[in-house]
Amino acid sequence: GNSVTQMEGPVTLSEEAFLTINCTYTATGYPSLFWYVQYPGEGLQLLLKATKADDKGSNKGFEATYRKETTSFHLEKGSVQVSDSAVYFCALSQGAQKLVFGQGTRLTINP
Amino acid sequence: GAGVSQSPSNKVTEKGKDVELRCDPISGHTALYWYRQSLGQGLEFLIYFQGNSAPDKSGLPSDRFSAERTGGSVSTLTIQRTQQEDSAVYLCASSPRTGDGTQYFGPGTRLTVL
Numbered sequence: 001g002n003s004v005t006q007m008e009g010p011v012t013l014s015e016e017a018f019l020t021i022n023c024t025y026t027a028t029g030y031p032s033l034f035w036y037v038q039y040p041g042e043g044l045q046l047l048l049k050a051t052k053a054d055d056k057g058s059n060k061g062f063e064a065t066y067r068k069e070t071t072s073f074h075l076e077k078g079s080v081q082v083s084d085s086a087v088y089f090c091a092l093s094q095g096a097q098k099l100v101f102g103q104g105t106r107l108t109i110n111p
Numbered sequence: 112g113a114g115v116s117q118s119p120s121n122k123v124t125e126k127g128k129d130v131e132l133r134c135d136p137i138s139g140h141t142a143l144y145w146y147r148q149s150l151g152q153g154l155e156f157l158i159y160f161q162g163n164s165a166p167d168k169s170g171l172p173s174d175r176f177s178a179e180r181t182g183g184s185v186s187t188l189t190i191q192r193t194q195q196e197d198s199a200v201y202l203c204a205s206s207p208r209t210g211d212g213t214q215y216f217g218p219g220t221r222l223t224v225l
Contacts, residue, residue, distance in 0.1 A: 032212040044202065044216040051211045089154065093212035098144060098170070099204075101154040 002027040006090050006102030013080055014110050021075040021105050023064075023090035031092040033057075033066050033073040034099070038087045047075075047088070082109045113137070115217035117203050123223045124193055132188045132220045136205030143186050144206075144214060145178060149199035157201075160186065162208065193224045 007022040025031065035047040035057070048057030050066035050073065057064050062077045073090060090102040116135040124130050136143050145157040156170040160180045171177070175193075180186040190197055200221050204214035 034213070036216075043218040044204075046213055046215070049211065049213060093214075095212065097212070098156040098159050098167070099146075099154075099212070099214055100156070103153045 002031065002092060002094070002100045004090050004092055004100055004102040006088075006105050008103075009105040010108060011105060012108045012110065015082055016079045017109075019075070019077040019080045019084075019107070021088055021090075021107070023073045023075065023102060025071050025073065025090075025092050027071075027092055027094065029094060030068075031094045033064070034091045034093070035062070035064055035073070035075050036089045036091060036101075038089070038104075040086070044089070080107075080109050082111050085109045115203055115205055115215055117201075117217040117220050119220060120218065121221045121223075123225065125225050126195060127192055129189065129191045130193055130222065132190075132201050132222070134186045134188070134203030134217060136184065136186070136203070137215055139207065140205035140215075141183065141208040142206045142214075143180055144204045145186070145188050146202040146204065147199045148202055148219070152199075154202075157188070190222075193222075195224050198222055198224045 003026045032051045034049045036044045037047045048059040050057040053068035055066045064075045087104045089104045091099045093099045118133045141162045143160045147155045158178045159167040175191045178188045200219040202219045203217045206214045
């Protein structure tokens with residue numbers, strides 16, 4: 001079946017550091033790929049998405065590129081802020097089917 | 112417009128009692144999903160409704176769990192004879208019929224079984 005593997009956390013960085021959270025997936029066909037974010041005390045929010053190979057999703061300074069050859073969708077940000085502290089989930093879906101999530105990565109940014 | 116809403120936001124119950132959790136999807140969204148978020152298991156899919164089609168119940172962990180969706184809109188997740196391992200945050204999401212799979216999540220219901 002489909003699965004998503006995320007970089008294990010927690011991850012702690014200083015403000016303005018470069019961020020990478022690795023995500024790889026296993027799926028048949030061509031899934032859509034997502035990053036969702038959960039800020040402290042809040043619900044899950046879509047951060048960015050990509051629906052086909054080589055697409056780049058971007059939002060709030062975060063980027064991720066759909067790499068079919070490496071079955072990856074790594075999340076990056078050039079300069080993180082304290083407000084980026086949250087739990088990040090990589091996920092995939094095929095059509096309108098269920099989302100399959102990675103285990104989540106807790107990110108803490110220190111000032 | 113209004114997002115996905117869930118009620119109650121918190122529910123504390125005693126082991127063995129039944130509970131009902133409610134979800135109001137975004138207006139016009141035909142697909143509705145239930146997930147469970149717990150410390151040990153991460154985010155797990157429970158059940159999926161799409162329009163008038165038979166629901167995908169493949170994620171329900173036991174026959175104590177059931178869900179219905181009335182009139183293609185509001186959904187209720189029912190847990191019978193609750194157990195302590197049912198304690199979790201129950202999340203509802205919805206999506207439009209034609210889309211790229213993006214799901215929009217509600218704030219969740221935190222269930223605590225004592």
